[in-house]
Amino acid sequence: MLLACATAFAIAEESARFWTCSILSPGIVFAIRKEAVIQEQWLSALVFLGLALAVPMSMLVGAWVVRVRAKTNVAAKYDTYECGEEPDGSAWVRFHPRYYIVALVFVLFDVEAAFLFPWALTLRELGTLALVEMFVFVGVLLIGWGYALRKGALSWQ
Amino acid sequence: MNPIVHALVIGVPLLTFLMGGAALATWFERRFSGKMQTRWGPTVVGPAGLLQPVADALKMMQKEDIVPRAADRTLFNLAPLFPPFLVIASAAVIPFAATIDADGAVKATGVVADLDIGILWVMALAGLMVFPIWVAGWAANNKYTMLSGMRMVAQGISYEIPMVLCALVPVIFAGSLSLSDIVAYQAVHGWNALSLSPSAIVGAVAALLFFLASLAEANRIPFDIPEAESELIGGVMVEYTGIKFGIFMLAEYLHTIVASALTAVLFFGGPLGPGPAVLGLGWMLGKTLVLFVLIYWIRWSLYRFRSDQLMDLCWRILVPLSLVLVMLSALLVAGGFA
Numbered sequence: 001m002l003l004a005c006a007t008a009f010a011i012a013e014e015s016a017r018f019w020t021c022s023i024l025s026p027g028i029v030f031a032i033r034k035e036a037v038i039q040e041q042w043l044s045a046l047v048f049l050g051l052a053l054a055v056p057m058s059m060l061v062g063a064w065v066v067r068v069r070a071k072t073n074v075a076a077k078y079d080t081y082e083c084g085e086e087p088d089g090s091a092w093v094r095f096h097p098r099y100y101i102v103a104l105v106f107v108l109f110d111v112e113a114a115f116l117f118p119w120a121l122t123l124r125e126l127g128t129l130a131l132v133e134m135f136v137f138v139g140v141l142l143i144g145w146g147y148a149l150r151k152g153a154l155s156w157q
Numbered sequence: 158m159n160p161i162v163h164a165l166v167i168g169v170p171l172l173t174f175l176m177g178g179a180a181l182a183t184w185f186e187r188r189f190s191g192k193m194q195t196r197w198g199p200t201v202v203g204p205a206g207l208l209q210p211v212a213d214a215l216k217m218m219q220k221e222d223i224v225p226r227a228a229d230r231t232l233f234n235l236a237p238l239f240p241p242f243l244v245i246a247s248a249a250v251i252p253f254a255a256t257i258d259a260d261g262a263v264k265a266t267g268v269v270a271d272l273d274i275g276i277l278w279v280m281a282l283a284g285l286m287v288f289p290i291w292v293a294g295w296a297a298n299n300k301y302t303m304l305s306g307m308r309m310v311a312q313g314i315s316y317e318i319p320m321v322l323c324a325l326v327p328v329i330f331a332g333s334l335s336l337s338d339i340v341a342y343q344a345v346h347g348w349n350a351l352s353l354s355p356s357a358i359v360g361a362v363a364a365l366l367f368f369l370a371s372l373a374e375a376n377r378i379p380f381d382i383p384e385a386e387s388e389l390i391g392g393v394m395v396e397y398t399g400i401k402f403g404i405f406m407l408a409e410y411l412h413t414i415v416a417s418a419l420t421a422v423l424f425f426g427g428p429l430g431p432g433p434a435v436l437g438l439g440w441m442l443g444k445t446l447v448l449f450v451l452i453y454w455i456r457w458s459l460y461r462f463r464s465d466q467l468m469d470l471c472w473r474i475l476v477p478l479s480l481v482l483v484m485l486s487a488l489l490v491a492g493g494f495a
Contacts, residue, residue, distance in 0.1 A: 040160040045249050045270035045278070047164035051172055052245035056238045056404050063218045063400035070221055078226040080299050081395055090227065091303040092295070099311055102468070106314040109476065113321045116483065117277065120329045123490055131491050138480055145477060154472040156465035 101153050112141055167269045171253070175245060179410040180210035182449075186410075189450075190457045213403075220399030225297060228396065232296035237401040239289035240408030247282040248415050250275035252337050255344075255428040255437035263344035265337035265428060267438060275336040276328055279419060280321050283374060287313040293405070294393035305392045308464060312373060312380065315471040320370035322479035326363040327423045329486045330356060330495045336422055343426045346495065350424035356486065356495035363482050364424035366475055368448070371416035373471075375409060378456040380467060417448035 070077075080087040119134055148154055158166070184199065184207060191198025199206030224230055254267030265271075272278050287310050294306020327349050328334055331342035343349055349360035373380035376392070389395075394405045421427055421444035428437030462470065489495040 040163075041270045041272050043160040044164035044168075045272060047161050048168045048249040048269045049246050051164075051168050052242050052249075053238075055172070055176070055245060056241045059218075059400055059404055059407075060237070063220075063222070066218050067399060068219055068221050075226075077223060080225050080227050080297075081390075082300065083390075087227070091298045091300045093303075095307060099307055102311050102315060105472070106318065109318045110314075110321075113318065113325075116322070116325055117328070117334070120325050120483075120487075121332060121334065123329060123487055124332050128491060131487055134487065135484065138484060142477065142480065149473065154469070156468045 098156060105148060105153060108141075108144070112138075164269055167267060168249070171248060171269060172245065175248060175411055175414060178414045179407055180214070182410040182413065182453075183210050183213065183406070186453055186456075189453055193457050217400050217403040222401070223396075223398045225299070225396050227298040229296040229298065232292050233396075234401075236289045236293035236296060237397065237404040240286065241404055241411055243282045243286050243289070244408050244411040244415055247279045248418065250278050250336050251415070251418050251422055252340055252427060253418075253438055253441050255340070255434045257434045263341060263429065263434065265340035267428070267441075268337060271335060271337050274334045276324055276334045276339075280317075280324060283320070284317055286374065290393055293397075297393070297396040299396050301389045302393045302395050305389045305395075309376070309393065312376075312467060312471075315468060316370045316373035316380070316475070319366050319471065319475040319479040320374060322476075322483050323363040323367035323370065324423060325483050326360060326486045329483065329490055330360070332490075336427075340422060340427045340429065344429055348424065348426040348429070351426075354495065356489045359482055359485050359489060360424060363479070363486070364420065366479055366482070367423065368416075368420050370475065371420060372452065372455070373467075375412035375416055375452075377409075377413065377452055379459045379462050381461050413449060413452050414445070417445045417452065420448050421445050 080091070082088065115137070116134070119130060123130055187209070188198040188206065199209040202208040202212045224233055249269040250272050252265035252268040252271070254265070256264050256266050258264055290309045290313070291306045294302040294304075294309065297303075327339050327342075330346070330349060331339045333339065333342075339349075346352070347354050347357065349357065350364035351357060351361065369380075392405075394402050397405065418441070421441060425444050426440075427444070428434075428441040430436060430440035486495065
């Protein structure tokens with residue numbers, strides 16, 4: 001999910017640059033060839049997002065047009081399904097805390113993955129230093145993982 | 158080419174391929190499981206039952222739309238919009254063909270948008286997938302969908318970590334997040350998971366883990382506890398009728414296709430292969446098909462993991478193992494082996 005945020009920022013930044021460039025001076029867009037190519041790719045991606053959204057939209061609208069509508073109704077039709085029994089109370093209840101612990105541990109590792117991405121890209125330029133630093137970082141993290149394991153945070157029972 | 162025209166020229170065939178593939182996948186799954194269990198599967202509609210998906214789609218379009226009285230109406234109706242949208246959108250960065258430059262370098266093409274952060278795009282959209290599923294499970298206000306949604310979020314976020322970490326292995330090798338750069342790297346150094354280089358050992362294990370985590374993300378057996386039909390009726394889709402139910406199923410079948418294509422590009426060279434570059438599309442589709450059949454083969458051969466086994470497998474084995482793989486691949490790069 002953090003990665004989703006990072007991508008959203010990247011998209012916002014790219015599109016902001018693209019549109020300011022095209023509005024202020026169309027020449028800037030093509031001044032640097034590589035930049036221009038990257039920005040064109042983002043526009044293609046946005047168009048494809050529209051196409052992807054059109055698929056479920058068209059299915060929903062199509063079904064709305066052709067589907068049958070019952071003339072008469074019985075109240076039981078709109079009951080919540082509970083294997084034929086009368087529904088017993090709401091499903092919006094409190095849940096076992098183990099789900100929240102998993103979510104906490106997930107955030108830890110997700111942040112770590114977000115750190116690993118820029119590191120992976122610059123590994124060749126930074127060389128041994130980056131390697132050692134990341135070994136320390138992942139080492140500390142693995143100690144934390146071992147601690148969580150010992151404490152039973154990762155056991156599902 | 159104008160980027161909008163480009164998106165349509167590549168995007169519309171890609172969309173057709175995905176939708177047609179998903180329709181055929183429903184037919185294939187039923188025929189394939191029939192063969193495995195010495196029965197026929199669909200045979201009535203069209204030759205060998207091939208028109209069955211069309212009949213299914215028509216049937217689901219006509220069904221009455223029922224929203225349970227107790228449900229949160231807005232969220233309940235909004236949730237089906239997103240699963241197929243996210244899955245299709247993530248296919249935008251996958252290259253399906255290859256060309257050879259004037260200077261002899263292989264270049265991946267046939268991609269809607271060759272983003273410089275391709276992997277990040279895919280992982281971001283895959284990470285968002287838990288939201289519509291959870292919203293669907295919660296909004297229906299049904300105990301089964303609620304449980305299913307909870308399990309789905311727990312499994313989805315857990316298996317996202319080994320998936321992201323294993324996707325990092327080809328990124329470290331290629332030094333780029335762009336999928337076409339990863340293909341170009343494999344053109345020079347051999348496929349990440351299948352070559353004579355020592356890095357292929359790390360690559361092969363990473364490919365296996367990535368494939369397993371993709372199965373979990375797509376909720377396929379052996380990781381389909383979120384919709385385990387024998388205890389939860391049918392996952393978060395229980396209260397959905399007609400086309401809304403169909404949309405969730407569509408997203409699941411689309412997910413298997415996209416996961417196969419992504420594994421093929423990251424670890425098995427994507428459009429690379431013997432013969433002229435024109436055959437690239439064929440290679441890509443062939444590799445995707447092999448992995449796709451593997452997913453369905455696994456589904457009809459194995460039982461499903463229990464909920465606790467599922468989480469244990471991820472947190473005790475897959476997460477530390479994929480961290481080790483990332484470090485090993487960094488060592489290989491530093492040592493000049495990749």
